[in-house]
Amino acid sequence: MAYGIEVKNLSGYTQIDGLDRNLQIVATGTTANFPQAPYLTTSLPLGVDSSVVVFVSPNTTAGVGYSNTVGIWGYIDYAANTFIIGRNLSFSFYQGSFNYVVCVANQAEPTSGYGLNTYTGVGDLAFSSAYKQMKGVLHDTYSLSSGGDIYFDETSPSWASGTLPQDYYVMINALGRVGRVQLSGSSWVYRCSFVTWGWENESLGQVNRIFGASGLGLPQISGTVTNLVSDDTRTQVIARSI
């Protein structure tokens, strides 16, 4: 760092520096209930730029899907200024809504006249105390080709006491369709970078958890014609909005 302020958290991770702009929360909301359709589209606020990161979490455990889970993929449609949440189960899928948090690095200059603002070397607002930050609890870079699953549950030191799966948001930006299989003719199924929230299910011996995120059959692949899967690397951030 050549100038400005640098702050590290108590684990040694940089919170603020003089080089990069913090992704700060500029909007929060709740989507519509998930429709009887493959995906749900939600508009982003006007003015967000390509730095936009969207975190989502199920809004309620009521009506969770198969085996007490909600599994999704998704992406940001930059051209349409929307984000899409797709279902990764073709049956018994969650029918509730999602909470979402929109973060950008092009946040507007606050006008309150107090607090703390920091700037990059070229004069861009890097951090402002006027905007909230997401609290990252698990940052994981995984390869889609190696099956590098991530697994975050109640046994994790970062899992706060008394919290539930829906208290943790995942970053839509890390999700997406990463492979496709042609079943027949124009019938395709896809593999996805995905994430699944799972609630305690004693009959299955599972604790509250979030699971992801390498390629997953959607549904189980039985086609044979074309199978093209990305070898991408992705970075997922599981975070809390406090």
Place this chain on the structure above:
Amino acid sequence: MTVHVVSHTMPYSIFGASIGHNTVLDLPYGDTVSATFEQDGNNLATQEAWLAANPFVFSLVNCSVSPLPRYNGETFVITPTTYGIPYSCQAALTHQTSSGGTTQTKTFTVRGDTVAQFPTNHGLQTFDAASSITLDTDYRCVRFAGFLSGNVTFGTPVTLNVTGLVNDGTWGYNNVSAESWSIKTTLNSGSITVTARASGTHPYTIQLFRD
């Protein structure tokens, strides 16, 4: 958390005088003092009886003493109340002279500076206008580092140079295309390689961040 030992004995030759003794001892955070002060009574019954009859009287600044009461020659522990500011412990012992009548006072003082606890809590805590925390000391934050887009043609990989990029867990990136099976991205030191996995030309959009 060191216990520093301080001991001082005033000889019998000054039994008949009032006198003070000072020890200056600075204390790092958490350290305490084990102190023993004695006026020599020369094993004379009368003098020893006088000394044994009256405990130390303490004058304390930013510290406490235990146990209490303490008599001549007994050890006690001095513990600063707040580290980062000076402390002073004066133990006064008053006894009659060897000939009786007048009294003499001996003072034993330990004093010095103390060092505040080295901060183990790092980070920054900020609030918005509604007094809500917007950043706390244990937050791990994501910072935007770039958005890279273009096209890649099969057989001709694209190398995207990124200053400072290292694969050390503090950088993250995502191919944020809705459908990305046609390309592969590889994280290198200082660059990202984009490779087409199918014939033709394919767009790529990569969002880069620090975390």
